[in-house]
Amino acid sequence: MKKTIVLIVFSLLGLIVKAQQSTDNTITGIINDSISHLPLEYATVSLFLKGSSKPLTGTVTDKTGHFMIKEIKDGVYTIVCEFIGYKPFKIKEVSLNKTNSVVDIKTISLDPQKTNLQSVTIVAQSKLIENKIDKMVYNAEKDISSQSGVATDVLKKVPQVSIDVDGNVQLAGSSGIRFLVNGKPSTAFGSSITDVLQSIPASQIKSIEVITNPGAKYDAQGLGGIINIILKTNTAKGYNGNLSLTAGTRNENGSFNLNARNNNFGVNAFVSGNQRLTSTTHSSSDRFTQDSISNNTLHQEGTGQFERHGIQAGTGFDWTYKKFNSLSGSVSYNDFGYTGNGQTNQALHSDKVVGEPSILSAINSNYIYTFKNVDAGLNYKRTFAKEDQELEISVNTSFGNNKNTSANEQSLLPQDSLFYGRRSNNPGKTNNTEIKIDYTQPLKKDVILGVGSKTSYYNINSTSNVDGYRPVTQEYQPDFSLSNDLKYHQKVYALYGEISFPVAGLFQAKIGSRYERTEINSYYSNAQHQVKIPGYNTLVPSIFLSKKIGDHHTVKLSYSKRIERPGYEDLNPFVNTNDPKNLTAGNPYLQPEIGHRVELGYSRDLGKSGSVMLNLFYRVNEHDIQPYLVYYPSYKVGDTTYTNVTVNTRQNIGMEQNLGMNLFADVHINTKLGLRSNVFLFRRHTINTLDQGYDYNSFNYRVNLNANYEFTNTLVAEFFGNFNSARYEAQGRYPSFTTYSFAMRKQFWKKKGSLALTANNFMQEYVNQKTVLFGPGFSVNGLRKIPFRSIGINFTWKFGKLEFKKDNRNKESEGAAPLD
Incomplete structure (x- = not known):
């Protein structure tokens, strides 16, 4: 009996001692490169109880190199800091107790290992x-x-x-x-x-x-x-780069990257190009229209050839001066474009007159589009001895020139007599400049205030010269009713503030608000009257709440407000008459679209087994903008009247509500086989205020599966399959879409080189896309057969030499000791 009492007493004393031990201790610090002084993101920090060889807990650094380990029991610990390509460091005899609950080990500078890439x-x-x-x-x-x-x-x-x-x-x-x-x-x-x-x-x-x-x-x-x-860039000292070349049945491309760094100064350069080879698309459509006097059927069937190209080149630098000052800049040149032509046979039938035959015609069209621009940016960042205190100033500008030329001719059959033609030449210039200032200030432990401002200038000048065919003279003459000049100037002035802080030890919060003032000045020469767009103010709040549960679970709740400003191409009232039965036009009366989104997220880190992410969201759009078709028995543009036409514009149709979820899983079955899958689904409800009775509800989803298998450490294969369900908009159904691909890569030359073979939708040449659209007085059934099968082979070569000199600074002075 006495032994039992003694055991109970000692057990109670043990529980009391254990209860008095604090578990609310914290270790924090920063890890950077000893040479460049740049922060090391994803450096590993492990915590060992004194005398133990098994890590008790740990974490990784964020993009600023900062790390924090919380909820540590009283005791004496050893901290080990590691990063790939760097020598590890060990900090011994770190004591945590009631009087020393927070340990800040300041900055740890890791020495890079001398290595050849x-x-x-x-x-x-x-x-x-x-x-x-x-x-x-x-x-x-x-x-x-x-x-x-x-x-x-x-x-x-x-x-x-x-x-x-x-x-x-x-x-x-x-x-x-x-x-x-x-x-x-x-x-x-x-x-x-x-x-x-x-x-x-x-x-x-x-x-x-x-x-x-x-x-x-x-x-x-x-x-x-x-x-x-x-x-791709690289911040390591020395030089390195890679060359990638691809040959294929549908796409051919290549890229070359080069990076060089010496101490605190680095430069990089790249050049890349892409060519989409000429492909042929087959299409057909049937449009049924009804007016007060007749029913009409328009059947179109044709083919189109298309080719695309793109070239990019650029260079950049970054320089760190006296540890706290960094300057970076870049400039790049882009040249994109495409060419195409098409042939369409058209049959128009009307029951206005009984027995009247269909009107047969043929349409021939071609077009060329080019866009060239230069992007440049300069960024200055000032850090301070105080952790998380930063000042950043950046200027970015982009200058672009584009040119769009097209020609369209329509002839009556069977005589093949030309009765309609349009030729257009549309050059334009675009400039976008942004000036931004951001500043963060720690107010106290774990409380950070961020403020900033931004000014954005967006300017467009465009001219469209259109010539129309005159059957009487059989000549092309300027058509001033279709030709136009436009000038579009948009200014956005923004201020923001946000603060992040812990809430009673329960979760982390970040709350902010952004104010934007938008001013637009536009001029459209062919508009019947100029529409003055008044300036408007937008206040955009945002809330983020995050809770980490243990080392592997994270829950996040967020809300944000967004805006979608219509672009000048949506606002320009210019009417495109290349297809005289299917016109397109801009809408200068469009209002900005406003969105509100709430998201709840959960993520689980499964360690070596993978990870899982689940996101639930609700979004509502006000003044929802969608493409909109309207049927007209007759429609006048300048001096020309078009009959039996649909006009496609973008409209604020009303309100759209979306409720959905996204589930992502990354599972490593074993060391060789990995599976990834993503399921995205949502329910959409649209309230159409333009045409009563045309509201709709739809269920949309997307599912994909990715499997990769590593045969050896130099041979890996991968399969990817994806299905997008049909998409429903205000006026109908857009088709579903299925893709799948297979790839295999073999590495050689000690993994410096590799060959990869890829095949996409290799079991069939075309993807069939069926579209069903409808509205007051019309319905359209369309089919496009789009070539999508492709096979390609890629060669990649990585090269370089990364050499490092040991930093002679005394690590002991920073609270760190070399790893034994």
């Missing part, structure tokens, strides 16, 4: 997809099946991103996306996002950042969010 073996790599606090990062360098393709081939594998057969991109079900390259805007994207993305070789892309709910620091433009394409 050609003999480096990477044994630990970052994940293909990383889920950060405010964005998701897709590391495209690890994607072998996209290696011979273009940017759209990479994007289609990114969670929440979908690509249709024409290369149009949607993010979380929205096409309103703010595209950036290396964090900077470009006039090229304002010209044609699809053409630019299909002209950037995938081999040139390092990673893609996706931000579905941008914070106050980011522009409010982009209803769906922001996609930032990061091109």
Whole structure:
């Protein structure tokens, strides 16, 4: 009995002692490169209990090199800091207790190991997809099946991103996306996002950042969010580069990158090119229209040939001066374009007169588009001895010149007599300049204030000269009713503030707000009257809440407001009459689209087994902008009256509501087999205020599966399959889309070289796309047979020599000791 009492007493005393031990201790610090003094992102920090060889816990550094380990029990510990290509460091005898609960080890500078790139073996790599606090990062360098393709081939594998057969991109079900390259805007994207993305070789892309709910620091433009394409660079000392060449049945491309660094100064240069070989698309459509006196059927059937090219070249530098000052700059040149021609047979039948035969005609068209621009940027960043205190000033500008020429002729059959023709020449100039200032100030522990401002200037000058065919004289003469000049000037002034802080030890919060003032001054020479667009103010709040549960679970809740300003091409009232039965026109009365989005996210790190991410979202769009068809029995443009036509414009149709989820899983079955899958689905409800009774509900989804198998450490194969469901808009159904690809890569020359074979949709030459559109007085059934099968082979060669000199600074003075 006495023994039992003694055991109970000692047990209670043990529990009391254990209860008195604090578990709210914290270790924090910064890890950087000892030579360049630049922060090292994803450096590993491991914590060992004294006398133990097994790590108790750990973390990795963020993009600023900062790390923090929380909820540590009282005790004496050893800290080990490691990063690939650098010598590890050990900090011994770190004591944590009630009187010393927070240990700041300040800055640890890791010494790079002297190494030759050609003999480096990477044994630990970052994940293909990383889920950060405010964005998701897709590391495209690890994607072998996209290696011979273009940017759209990479994007289609990114969670929440979908690509249709024409290369149009949607993010979380929205096409309103703010595209950036290396964090900077470009006039090229304002010209044609699809053409630019299909002209950037995938081999040139390092990673893609996706931000579905941008914070106050980011522009409010982009209803769906922001996609930032990061091109390949390297910050290691020495020189290195890579060469990539691809030959294929549908795409051919190549890229060359070179990086060099000496101490605190580095330069990089690149050149890349892409050629989409000529392909033929077959199309047919039947349009049924009805007016007060007749029913009409328009049947069109034809073929079109298309070819695209793109060339990019650029250079950049970065320089760190006296540790706290860094200056970087870049300049790049882009040349994109495409050519095409088409032949269409047309039959128009009307029951206005019984027995009247169909009117047969043939349409021949051709077009050439070119866009050339120069992007330049300069960035200054000032850091301070105080952690997280930063000042950043940047200036980015982009100058572009584009030219669009087209010709269209229509002849009656069977005599083949020309009765309609249009020739147009449309040169234009575009300039976009941004000046930005950002400043962050730590107010106290874990509380950081960020403020900033931005001024953006967007200017467009364009001229369209149109000649029309005169059957009487059989000559082309200027058509002043279609020719026009436009001047479009947009200014956006922005201020923002945001603060991040912990809430009672429960979760981390970041709350901010952005104010933008938009002023537009436009002139359209052929408008019946000029539409003055008043300036408007936009206040964009954002809220982010994040809770980390243990070492492997993270929950995030966020809200943001976004705006989608209509572009000048949407506002320009110019009427395109190349196809006299299907006209297109701009709408100068468009209002900006406003979106509100709430997102709840959960992520689970499975360690070596992979990861899982789940996102639930709700988005509502006010003044929703969509393409809109209207049927007219007769429509007058200048002195010409067009009969039995549809006019395609963009309209504020009303309100759109989206409720959906995205599930991503990355599972490593074993050391050789890995599986990735993404399921994105949402329900869309559109309230049509233009045509009563044309509201609609639809269920949309996207599913893909990626499997990769490593036969040996130099031979790997990959399969990717993707299905996009049919898309429903205000006036009908756009087709579903299925893609699949297979790739195999063999590395050689000690992994300096590689050959990759890729095949896309190799079981059939064409993808059939059926479209059904309808509205008051009309319906359209269309079919396009688009060539999509492609086979390509890619050769990549990595070269370089990375040499490092040991930094003689005394690490002991910074609280760090060499690893034993």
